[in-house]
Amino acid sequence: MNIAQLRADTPGVEQLIHFNNAGAALMPDPVIDVMTRHLQFEARLGGYEAAGQRAAELENVYGAIGRLINADPDEIAVIENATRAWDMAFYSLPLQPGDVVLTSTTEYAGNFIPYLQLKQQRGIEIRLIPNDEQGQVSLGALQDMLGDERVALVSLPMIATNGGPVQPIEQIGALARDAGVLFLLDACQGVGQMPIDVRKIGCHLLAATSRKYLRGPRGMGFLYVEKSLCQNLEPAFLDLHAASLLTPDTFKIRDDARRFENWECNVAAKLGLGAAVEYALAQGIEPMWQRIQQLANHLRHRLAEVPGVTLRDRGALTSGIVTFTRQDSSAAHVQQWLAGQDKRINVSTSTFRSTLLDMQQRGLQEVSRASVHAYNTEGEIDALIEALMRMPRI
Ligand SMILES: Cc1ncc(COP(=O)(O)O)c(C=O)c1O
Known part of the structure; x- marks a missing residue:
């Protein structure tokens, strides 16, 4: 995939790091x-x-x-x-x-x-x-x-x-x-x-x-x-x-x-x-899917290094939607902290209100959701991880 072209086609990536593609992705x-x-x-x-x-x-x-x-x-x-x-x-x-x-x-x-x-x-x-x-x-x-x-x-x-x-x-x-x-x-x-x-x-x-x-x-x-x-x-x-x-x-x-x-x-x-x-x-759906999986796996791998973070996705095959919780911090606080970075980082919060049965079964009230798309980069994932590492515990 030509990632440089994908990004050049996407004006939003100049201003922000967008990991809310499961909410609404950036339009090309x-x-x-x-x-x-x-x-x-x-x-x-x-x-x-x-x-x-x-x-x-x-x-x-x-x-x-x-x-x-x-x-x-x-x-x-x-x-x-x-x-x-x-x-x-x-x-x-x-x-x-x-x-x-x-x-x-x-x-x-x-x-x-x-x-x-x-x-x-x-x-x-x-x-x-x-x-x-x-x-x-x-x-x-x-x-x-x-x-x-x-x-x-x-x-x-x-x-x-x-x-x-x-x-x-x-x-x-x-x-x-x-x-x-x-x-x-x-x-x-x-x-x-x-x-x-x-x-x-x-x-x-x-x-x-x-x-x-x-x-x-x-x-x-x-x-x-x-x-x-x-x-x-x-x-x-x-x-x-x-x-x-x-x-x-x-x-x-x-x-x-x-x-x-x-x-x-x-x-x-x-x-x-x-x-x-x-x-x-x-772009080709199959190459995009490969890239999304690769980025999501990289993100999961990096999140596992962050103290206090627990990954929440289950399944033999997972998607570009990466979910996690952070000990002692609400998902709203994670979202707010990331949005406040020099280059704004968008993640979202998924609460039990959207998926009550699953969340109840897993004993969760909410998760932070970082959903990657093909136009995201490893560098953006690194920026997310660094910001989480710097985030004070509440
Ligand atoms: C799995 C799933 N189904 C349905 C919907 C609803 O889509 P829309 O907001 O376009 O009606 C969503 C939106 O988040 C969703 O994630």
Whole structure:
């Protein structure tokens, strides 16, 4: 990988050391340029007129996302964030009283709350797949649980917001397919970070966001819906883009995945998402994933040298999200100390509010999260470690 070029494309790295890529990564120039150009265009031409002139580029966004995850353009819906994309998929499933949803202890609270809502409203049952000794979903346990014919859905994040394992998603997908059970994958932290192929995974539905490892703008995300399933899923919300009013009494929902979209959207951000996907594809997802793993392993290795620091990631395969706690210091204090360095260092804090079950199981309230991207460097990691070494105990 040409790291110098990656950094030259990323204006943010001049001012700061950014290890909050799992929150929102730094956008590269092609993303910033397409968005600022479009905003100027809207200001001078009018929003609808500007979008009309960009119709072909807007259409290409679907093709680019399709190439990124090996899907067809008509299997993609562009939706304003991963949570809403996930909601649109989840609430369209015809879950009945007694139907069982299998999920992992690492599930994101934003997804777990909808499970609880449908438990209250429709009487679905939520079951947690136990973890194996390395901390990821136990495939043996999953296979046993899938033997219950009431299981209607497997739904989990491929990488949790608070780090930990990359779940064995291809094996999970194969088990779900064998059992004839739907698989909804939250790929929010995986897309842009590592290769994702929906055909290999065998997931039926996949939700993702733009601003994290994809390096796109905030307020954008997408949903993948397998073609053969799409027309059997009726979105919980419809509008005049998702459906057409045919007569005063009848409407028709569109056939493709855009039935899950809504009409009004941030066109500049949609173009930005497209540019981010093209940029990621041009770098090569596999080399980026190799580089991210190499940097994350280096960071874990160096953190282990810092007195009072405990690494918190588990799993046979870990990602660019590195989590740790520091004895006698809160994560907020670590974050604040690092942000106050001469060259600001961004890390974030992940609390039990985002991943309650996992954090409770591990007896943690919060962790510090330093998430690396391919544009980070060993030198930046050294600066983080030096700053932690100098940090006074509170
Ligand atoms: C695993 C996981 N799922 C879902 C989300 C929600 O994504 P968004 O904020 O784009 O809705 C996040 C955000 O941190 C996440 O980490």
